[in-house]
Amino acid sequence: NAGVTQTPKFRILKIGQSMTLQCTQDMNHNYMYWYRQDPGMGLKLIYYSVGAGITDKGEVPNGYNVSRSTTEDFPLRLELAAPSQTSVYFCASSDRNYNEQFFGPGTRLTVL
Amino acid sequence: QKEVEQDPGPLSVPEGAIVSLNCTYSNSAFQYFMWYRQYSRKGPELLMYTYSSGNKEDGRFTAQVDKSSKYISLFIRDSQPSDSATYLCATVLGDMRFGAGTRLTVKP
Numbered sequence: 001n002a003g004v005t006q007t008p009k010f011r012i013l014k015i016g017q018s019m020t021l022q023c024t025q026d027m028n029h030n031y032m033y034w035y036r037q038d039p040g041m042g043l044k045l046i047y048y049s050v051g052a053g054i055t056d057k058g059e060v061p062n063g064y065n066v067s068r069s070t071t072e073d074f075p076l077r078l079e080l081a082a083p084s085q086t087s088v089y090f091c092a093s094s095d096r097n098y099n100e101q102f103f104g105p106g107t108r109l110t111v112l
Numbered sequence: 113q114k115e116v117e118q119d120p121g122p123l124s125v126p127e128g129a130i131v132s133l134n135c136t137y138s139n140s141a142f143q144y145f146m147w148y149r150q151y152s153r154k155g156p157e158l159l160m161y162t163y164s165s166g167n168k169e170d171g172r173f174t175a176q177v178d179k180s181s182k183y184i185s186l187f188i189r190d191s192q193p194s195d196s197a198t199y200l201c202a203t204v205l206g207d208m209r210f211g212a213g214t215r216l217t218v219k220p
Binding site for chain 1 (some may be wrong): 116118120144145146153154155156157158161200204206207208210211212213
């Protein structure tokens, strides 16, 4: 099993550009999550999904969008990149909301 | 007040030392407590998971939860350079709430 995979590993965007961060898991988990991690700030939940077709906002959803058309995939969309979105983005999955979350390797995004 | 407070450190100890990492939380409804370890430029991975008050031991690691004082701790015995990482406490109420993480360096 590959677990949780994320692409790309690194990306530099210009202000106003858009991009999609890809996340795929092969553990048949219903729950999937997107976090951002800023230095000294821990992990902040952006969006989460409890199953295909169901998504909900987390703590910091502004400037982002998600979709969940399959159990395996949970892409995160940035529409108008801003410098404040410079961060490391982690995707995670779990079989229940109170169980262990399995994290991907992260995407380092810089917006200039 | 943040829901989960954690001293970000950094913390530096010599090899073989006992390490104590701590978090406090504000909501007594939290029931599940976890410690994640995150190596540099990697995603977090679960280290310890506990549900109730008391101690849970796994090798050199001991997780301790005191629900009366809303305090959770992770102890590392005989610390090794390979323990150098950031340690994040976490708890679940609906969604998971993470502490800021404590960066630990164990020097040979």
